[in-house]
Amino acid sequence: MAENPLSSAVEFAKMLTAGGFRLDPLDSAPSIEDVRRLAKRRLPTMAFDIIDGASNHELTREENVSDLREVRFRPRWLTDISNVDVSTTIDGQTLERPYVMGPLGLQRMIGGEGELGAVRAAGKANIPFTISTASNWAMEELADQATGPLWYQLYMYKSERIVANLIKRAKAIGSEALVVTVDVPLNGKRYRDHRNGMSIPPRITPQNALEAIRHLNWTRAIMRPPAIGFRNLKDEVQGNNAVSHQEFVAKYLANLTLTWESIEDVRRQWDGPLYIKGILTPEDAQRAHKAGADGIYVSNHGGRQLDSSPSSIRALPMIADAVGDRMTVIFDSGVRTGDDIVKALAVGADLVSIGRAWGYGNAAAGEKGVLRVLDILDGELSLAMGQLGATRINALDRSFVEYPEAWHGQGIHREPEPTAVTEEVTP
Ligand SMILES: Cc1cc2nc3c(=O)[nH]c(=O)nc-3n(C[C@H](O)[C@H](O)[C@H](O)COP(=O)(O)O)c2cc1C
Numbered sequence: 001m002a003e004n005p006l007s008s009a010v011e012f013a014k015m016l017t018a019g020g021f022r023l024d025p026l027d028s029a030p031s032i033e034d035v036r037r038l039a040k041r042r043l044p045t046m047a048f049d050i051i052d053g054a055s056n057h058e059l060t061r062e063e064n065v066s067d068l069r070e071v072r073f074r075p076r077w078l079t080d081i082s083n084v085d086v087s088t089t090i091d092g093q094t095l096e097r098p099y100v101m102g103p104l105g106l107q108r109m110i111g112g113e114g115e116l117g118a119v120r121a122a123g124k125a126n127i128p129f130t131i132s133t134a135s136n137w138a139m140e141e142l143a144d145q146a147t148g149p150l151w152y153q154l155y156m157y158k159s160e161r162i163v164a165n166l167i168k169r170a171k172a173i174g175s176e177a178l179v180v181t182v183d184v185p186l187n188g189k190r191y192r193d194h195r196n197g198m199s200i201p202p203r204i205t206p207q208n209a210l211e212a213i214r215h216l217n218w219t220r221a222i223m224r225p226p227a228i229g230f231r232n233l234k235d236e237v238q239g240n241n242a243v244s245h246q247e248f249v250a251k252y253l254a255n256l257t258l259t260w261e262s263i264e265d266v267r268r269q270w271d272g273p274l275y276i277k278g279i280l281t282p283e284d285a286q287r288a289h290k291a292g293a294d295g296i297y298v299s300n301h302g303g304r305q306l307d308s309s310p311s312s313i314r315a316l317p318m319i320a321d322a323v324g325d326r327m328t329v330i331f332d333s334g335v336r337t338g339d340d341i342v343k344a345l346a347v348g349a350d351l352v353s354i355g356r357a358w359g360y361g362n363a364a365a366g367e368k369g370v371l372r373v374l375d376i377l378d379g380e381l382s383l384a385m386g387q388l389g390a391t392r393i394n395a396l397d398r399s400f401v402e403y404p405e406a407w408h409g410q411g412i413h414r415e416p417e418p419t420a421v422t423e424e425v426t427p
Contacts, residue, residue: 026365026372032336032357035373039363043110043218044211046196050109051359054303055188060311061303064334067311071343071403076389084385086378088393090351091273091294091328093149093176096126097378098393099341101370102332102353103153103179103277105134108228110363111221116145117367118358123147125374130179130353133166138231143173151177153277155184156262157253162236167269169232178270179297180263183278185256188305200246260291267292275330278305280315282322283417295328295350302333302355313344317407320348338380345393346401 022028029035040048054061088098101122108114114136122129123146130151131139143150152170157163170178197203212219222228227241230249234240237248267274276288277297288296298316300309312333320329331349335341341352354377361373390396406412 026369029372030376032360032373032376035364035369035376036356036360038365039110039360039369042215042365043363044208044215046193046198046202046208046211047110047215047218048363049190049192049196050106050198051104051356051363053190053192054307055190055305056307057191058303058307060300060307060309061334063311064300064303064313065336067313068334068336068340068343071313071347071401073339073343073384073388074400074402075387076400079389079391081386081389081391084382084391086381086385086393088351091177093128093273095128095351097381098345098350099335099352099354099377099381100128100151100330101130101358102355103130103132103135103181104355104359104362105132105230106136107359107362108136108222110359111215111218112362112366113221115142115362118362118370119146119150121361121367121370121374124371127374128176131170131175133232134230136228136231138234139169139173139175141231150175151179153179153181154266155181156255156258156266157249158255158257159236159253160265162233162253163266164269165236166232167266171270175272177273177275178266179275179277180266180293181277181301182258182263183299183301183305185258186254188301188307190304200242260287263288263291263293273328275328277330277332279319280309280312281417282319285319285323285327289323289327293327295330296323297330297332297353298349299330299332299353313347313403314407316344316347316349317403318409321408338377338382339384341377341381342384342388342390342396343401346396346398347403348398 025038029038086097088095107118116137119129119142126148128149128151129146130153131142132153133155135142139152150173152175154166193199197205197208229240229242229245233245237245239245263276273294275295275297276293278299278301279285279288279296280300285296298312298319300312312331316331323329329349330351330353331344332353332355335352335354335357344352358370358373361369388400390400
């Protein structure tokens with residue numbers, strides 16, 4: 001029987017509206033790459049590049065992502081996946097998911113509230129939020145907004161007094177882990193920032209003046225008080241804005257004589273989990289262990305420091321093999337999908353730390369943007385686990401993936417460091 005055209009039009013309209021209307025592109029962004037595009041649209045180039053850019057030719061930044069794509073899954077079909085559990089336990093902390101939000105400084109440069117919205121989002125999602133020493137809000141100001149676990153990331157400045165004070169304050173706000181970043185003895189040279197005049201102080205060029213006018217919301221947000229600076233140091237540094245703070249840090253706090261003995265000092269001051277961030281070789285992983293650290297971040301700072309460092313995923317297998325069960329291995333750099341998280345865990349990490357992924361969300365829409373990013377990653381993570389046939393995080397191992405043999409050292413000329421010789425020669 002022929003259908004009445006009116007009723008079929010009504011049925012069609014019903015079908016169209018069944019899924020509801022989505023007017024906010026963030027709500028329908030299916031991937032971190034889509035969120036990145038929204039961030040790019042919202043920000044002037046000079047601000048977007050602060051997050052997106054990396055050092056020199058950005059070889060390492062690109063390889064972080066492309067090498068993760070080299071890891072392929074080996075699915076195990078017809079496994080009972082009615083109950084996939086992505087929770088995990090790391091050094092006594094039970095986590096709802098196998099990843100944490102890593103330290104990103106300078107978040108007010110992307111406009112909005114900077115780290116404040118992000119720490120609120122972390123609380124709502126109950127994911128550890130790592131406060132950076134270079135954050136634009138003081139750790140106490142962030143702790144006031146936090147309803148979830150906090151970790152604190154420390155830069156080892158020249159002044160032992162300032163470092164001891166930062167550690168004491170991190171304890172006072174209830175930080176559950178201390179992350180010491182060791183790959184910034186010198187700041188990487190970021191070509192994009194140079195081209196954009198994005199130094200501290202910024203260089204005003206016709207291009208960025210025009211962009212500031214075209215992005216008035218951003219311009220208003222960065223001009224809102226308090227003046228943008230490194231507020232964790234506000235009682236220590238001279239001046240009250242990023243320019244004077246940066247000058248002070250470069251002149252009085254940069255530490256070019258730092259060695260592993262300083263990590264032993266930190267160990268004496270911190271009872272909780274202590275992680276060293278920026279490890280790319282088994283040798284340094286072993287040094288971190290000797291200095292008393294509980295774990296390491298296999299990380300190249302998202303390619304923002306030494307360009308042509310290996311991608312983190314390429315460095316991971318040999319480091320994971322070298323430390324075995326003696327240390328917690330946290331993977332960082334290049335994570336853009338839930339699949340990436342699963343890959344890193346399968347190759348040998350115990351936990352993953354995300355960087356730009358949440359930074360793009362924060363840049364696109366503050367708290368709401370970060371929540372969207374976590375939602376995307378959670379969904380992709382569970383989907384990948386289910387499709388793989390892995391129902392628990394600690395079931396993930398190398399049998400679920402394949403990746404180039406060269407990452408275990410084959411076919412690559414790589415001489416061991418002459419560490420033992422140096423140690424014997426010391427007078
Ligand atoms: C804008 C920005 C600021 C960062 N600030 C810090 C910081 O203050 N301390 C730190 O240890 N790492 C910092 N990082 C590095 C991240 O913690 C992380 O190692 C890196 O983003 C990982 O790479 P991915 O973004 O590709 O995942 C920063 C990264 C970005 C993009």
